[in-house]
Amino acid sequence: MDRMKELVKLINKYDKEYYELDNPSISDMEYDALYYELVALEQMSGIVLPNSPTHRVGGAVQKGFNKHKHKLRLYSLDKAQNRTQLENFFQRVIKAVGYMPKFTLEHKFDGLTVSLTYKNGELVSAATRGDGITGEEITAQVKTIRSVPLTIHYKGEIEILGEGIMRLSVFEKYNETAKTPLKNPRNGAAGAIRNLNPKITASRKLDFLAYNVGYVEENLFKTQCEVNQFLRENGFLVDDKFVIVSDVDNAMVELNKIEEHRETLDFMIDGAVLKIDDMSLREKLGYTDKFPRWALAYKFTAQETTTIVKGVKWQVSRTSKINPLAVLEPVELMGVTVKQATLNNYSDIQRKDIKINSRVFIRRSNDVIPEITAVASHNEDSMEILKPTNCPACGSVVREEGAFLYCTNPDFCAPTIISYLDHFAQKSCMDIEGLSEKTAEQLYNEMHIKYPYQLYYLTMEQLLTLEGFKEKKASNLLSNIEKSKNVTLDRFIFSLGIPSIGRKTARQLADTFQSLEKLMEANTQTLLALDDFGQIMADNVVGFFADDKNIDLINKLLEAGVTIKVEEKKEGIFSGKVVVLTGSLSTFKRSQAAKIIEEQGGKVNDTVSKSVNLVIAGKDAGSKLAKAQKLEIEIWDEGQFINALGSDFIMV
Numbered sequence: 140m141d142r143m144k145e146l147v148k149l150i151n152k153y154d155k156e157y158y159e160l161d162n163p164s165i166s167d168m169e170y171d172a173l174y175y176e177l178v179a180l181e182q183m184s185g186i187v188l189p190n191s192p193t194h195r196v197g198g199a200v201q202k203g204f205n206k207h208k209h210k211l212r213l214y215s216l217d218k219a220q221n222r223t224q225l226e227n228f229f230q231r232v233i234k235a236v237g238y239m240p241k242f243t244l245e246h247k248f249d250g251l252t253v254s255l256t257y258k259n260g261e262l263v264s265a266a267t268r269g270d271g272i273t274g275e276e277i278t279a280q281v282k283t284i285r286s287v288p289l290t291i292h293y294k295g296e297i298e299i300l301g302e303g304i305m306r307l308s309v310f311e312k313y314n315e316t317a318k319t320p321l322k323n324p325r326n327g328a329a330g331a332i333r334n335l336n337p338k339i340t341a342s343r344k345l346d347f348l349a350y351n352v353g354y355v356e357e358n359l360f361k362t363q364c365e366v367n368q369f370l371r372e373n374g375f376l377v378d379d380k381f382v383i384v385s386d387v388d389n390a391m392v393e394l395n396k397i398e399e400h401r402e403t404l405d406f407m408i409d410g411a412v413l414k415i416d417d418m419s420l421r422e423k424l425g426y427t428d429k430f431p432r433w434a435l436a437y438k439f440t441a442q443e444t445t446t447i448v449k450g451v452k453w454q455v456s457r458t459s460k461i462n463p464l465a466v467l468e469p470v471e472l473m474g475v476t477v478k479q480a481t482l483n484n485y486s487d488i489q490r491k492d493i494k495i496n497s498r499v500f501i502r503r504s505n506d507v508i509p510e511i512t513a514v515a516s517h518n519e520d521s522m523e524i525l526k527p528t529n530c531p532a533c534g535s536v537v538r539e540e541g542a543f544l545y546c547t548n549p550d551f552c553a554p555t556i557i558s559y560l561d562h563f564a565q566k567s568c569m570d571i572e573g574l575s576e577k578t579a580e581q582l583y584n585e586m587h588i589k590y591p592y593q594l595y596y597l598t599m600e601q602l603l604t605l606e607g608f609k610e611k612k613a614s615n616l617l618s619n620i621e622k623s624k625n626v627t628l629d630r631f632i633f634s635l636g637i638p639s640i641g642r643k644t645a646r647q648l649a650d651t652f653q654s655l656e657k658l659m660e661a662n663t664q665t666l667l668a669l670d671d672f673g674q675i676m677a678d679n680v681v682g683f684f685a686d687d688k689n690i691d692l693i694n695k696l697l698e699a700g701v702t703i704k705v706e707e708k709k710e711g712i713f714s715g716k717v718v719v720l721t722g723s724l725s726t727f728k729r730s731q732a733a734k735i736i737e738e739q740g741g742k743v744n745d746t747v748s749k750s751v752n753l754v755i756a757g758k759d760a761g762s763k764l765a766k767a768q769k770l771e772i773e774i775w776d777e778g779q780f781i782n783a784l785g786s787d788f789i790m791v
């Protein structure tokens with residue numbers, strides 16, 4: 140009972156922050172954990188406290204807003220988070236209906252519920268959900284949203300339900316320059332709509348995605364499919380994702396697909412919504428005091444949670460940039476324990492007002508190191524993060540350039556030297572197997588190897604003095620160093636470690652200039668004319684080759700025996716084309732297909748971007764295909780690929 144009281148109090152506080160103040164201090168994931176703990180206790184004890192949040196829809200009308208009474212109540216959605224819970228929901232429906240009905244499946248947009256009322260074809264009012272019975276009147280605000288039609292064809296009285304959202308691209312752009320960055324797109328949307336000043340709503344460039352009809356004066360629709368059709372015909376923005384499912388397996392396949400494609404969408408979703416398609420069945424099933432019994436939200440793994448910043452580590456990179464890394468109180472997110480997060484740079488820390496000991500939101504998208512998006516709450520122990528005045532590794536004075544900090548003595552700064560040696564040895568650079576970061580560290584500390592050319596003069600006797608080096612390991616390393624002398628131009632360029640020139644760009648430079656000499660002569664203008672080449676990149680390339688020290692180091696590498704091979708440009712059906720392979724092909728292995736494409740003059744990339752010309756999609760292609768569709772890149776299936784190869788192609 141004590142815990143129940145405590146939970147009710149806590150959840151009500153968090154509800155207020157989320158629904159009324161648009162300023163949450165915990166993540167949805169943490170909220171859900173408390174909520175379901177309360178649900179479980181209520182079920183176990185059979186007691187529901189009078190002010191329990193499990194039996195009402197959150198959100199009171201904010202001061203300054205007029206009240207709007209909904210003609211039909213607006214509900215929340217029951218939730219499932221795994222297959223079993225989804226199955227249980229289907230079982231309940233089957234029991235009530237007598238058979239398994241058809242369900243529609245759509246994205247669950249993560250924004251703010253908005254209800255629009257039209258009379259005589261004109262938008263007469265707009266409202267938030269509020270507690271489901273009464274919401275806030277937000278007509279002036281909503282009229283600034285461009286995807287809300289002010290007039291529609293239909294002339295009867297009708298309520299349109301949808302979600303006010305902020306697109307991710309808009310959100311990111313907004314936060315780039317915002318004095319007070321937004322916590323996330325949902326808050327961006329909610330805060331903009333529930334703002335007494337419609338000008339602010341307008342400036343946030345929101346969108347309205349329609350997903351249902353509430354009250355309508357006549358009986359217009361038999362199914363959700365008809366509703367969708369109607370919404371489109373009346374000029375509403377309706378999301379493309381709309382499929383019918385009729386059993387658990389089917390539903391799980393679609394849900395997994397959506398979860399996989401989630402990263403390619405330009406808006407946030409926190410799950411998918413399943414609704415019974417047939418309206419007459421919906422009536423039969425009815426509602427609990429909080430949810431319709433005919434719909435369900437399937438929630439995906441949360442990408443966001445909160446934790447405490449314990450400290451900041453300043454790390455020196457191979458380009459002598461000093462990057463802040465947040466040390467976090469360890470927290471579980473998407474199945475891994477997160478202990479660190481990137482902080483980008485010092486001005487980012489200031490803009491987001493991140494402090495040591497404060498609670499922050501962290502977000503993770505697939506595979507990348509998490510990012511701190513915003514502060515959740517400060518407390519009395521919160522401390523300013525100080526900008527280092529000296530390099531944490533070598534003590535030299537720090538230089539500031541734009542938002543970034545640099546060590547001013549990189550030639551004598553161990554981490555810069557070691558990580559550059561490590562970079563030089565990497566597979567996509569000179570490919571010296573056996574030269575790990577640890578070995579680089581040993582070579583620097585014990586042998587004073589600072590510059591890559593020195594590697595080519597290492598001897599067996601020297602290596603044998605290093606800890607952990609026996610005859611075999613030493614001779615392997617020596618022969619790998621020897622082998623690395625033959626290098627392709629693109630890998631050589633990448634191994635130079637020119638700031639902001641990655642592997643892909645290095646390849647592009649090699650393809651364009653075809654020789655080191657030509658690249659060294661290139662001017663800013665020529666470089667800027669290349670695809671995706673920005674001013675900073677061009678300046679970095681030109682600046683690098685203008686520095687005598689770098690030229691000297693390049694010459695020393697060449698003197699040491701490094702020979703640069705220039706790959707001949709091959710001519711064929713893929714000449715000049717950048718191709719991405721995705722999904723599984725039945726006639727070839729992917730590596731074979733890649734080889735064929737390269738032999739035919741094409742370039743094979745791993746990721747889809749604007750500079751890709753063609754995507755060849757095999758079976759079960761996933762997010763790459765989706766991205767290609769979004770970017771409107773030409774897409775071939777395996778058949779088209781084989782046809783294009785024609786008679787030139789002999790099966791291998």
Ligand code: AMP
Pocket residue numbers: 214215216217245246247248249251252253268301302350351412436
């Ligand atoms: P919740 O507030 O988490 O209980 O979820 C219910 C809310 O989900 C509704 O009020 C809608 O605003 C929102 N929602 C987002 N996408 C959809 C959709 N496709 N269909 C129905 N509701 C949706």
Ligand code: ZN
Pocket residue numbers: 455530531532533534535546547548549551552553
């Ligand atoms: Zn330093």
